[in-house]
């Protein structure tokens with residue numbers, strides 16, 4: 486069984502970043518199928534709009550919001566617009582992210598900063614805005630941050646990416662402790678390989694095939710965005726879970 490399982494998220498308001506393509510798009514579509522109202526945001530505003538439009542065309546509920554997760558004003562504007570239209574936010578999903586492959590001796594500081602800025606600082610900015618909205622509107626919910634198995638192990642060419650994802654786990658644990666008093670829970674998901682453009686870029690950077698990349702997994706197949714959504718949903722509905730990092734990686738990392 487994979488994505489055949491259906492949650493009932495009618496009435497649940499989900500704000501998601503990185504929804505123009507790849508995993509974020511698939512997660513948005515899956516939560517929409519489960520009945521949630523989705524705010525699809527991305528720096529690719531046209532792509533976010535396409536995702537939202539397709540959801541609405543299939544009978545779902547979605548709005549789109551251009552956003553740059555590294556820009557505080559744009560994050561606040563997008564989240565305010567979504568909360569005003571949907572009446573609040575119950576689940577915020579940080580799926581925006583960037584990756585590049587550079588051996589550390591050749592890595593520009595500018596590239597290190599770009600990856601840390603989007604993946605770590607952007608996640609902080611969105612989580613802070615979402616927590617603020619939940620506190621102000623007295624609608625405590627949960628926040629899910631897409632980290633990676635790179636949050637649990639280093640890999641060649643990914644020092645900046647791995648550092649950014651380790652940072653996400655530190656952020657998640659700290660937010661979980663700080664926001665618990667408001668009834669807000671914060672968790673991370675660590676995907677292994679979901680076949681998106683990011684994975685094609687990684688395979689190219691490592692000069693290997695995606696099939697070879699899957700060889701480190703117990704299951705020799707990529708995870709689907711719907712399977713990542715199932716992980717997020719499980720963390721969201723379980724009121725006893727906060728500060729955790731769930732590996733949805735086909736059996737790659739066991740800690």
Ligand SMILES: NC(=O)c1ccc[n+]([C@@H]2O[C@H](COP(=O)([O-])OP(=O)(O)OC[C@H]3O[C@@H](n4cnc5c(N)ncnc54)[C@H](O)[C@@H]3O)[C@@H](O)[C@H]2O)c1
Nearest residue numbers: 503505506507508528553554581582633676678679681683
């Ligand atoms: N694909 C995988 O196997 C995999 C594995 C582990 C973790 N992840 C993580 O999952 C998330 C989604 O990855 P993906 O594979 O779908 O990547 P992707 O490159 O296909 O999509 C990333 C999306 O994020 C958006 N984005 C980038 N910078 C942004 C910014 N500053 N503000 C707003 N949006 C921005 C992009 O426009 C794009 O739509 C990322 O955080 C990635 O690190 C992916």
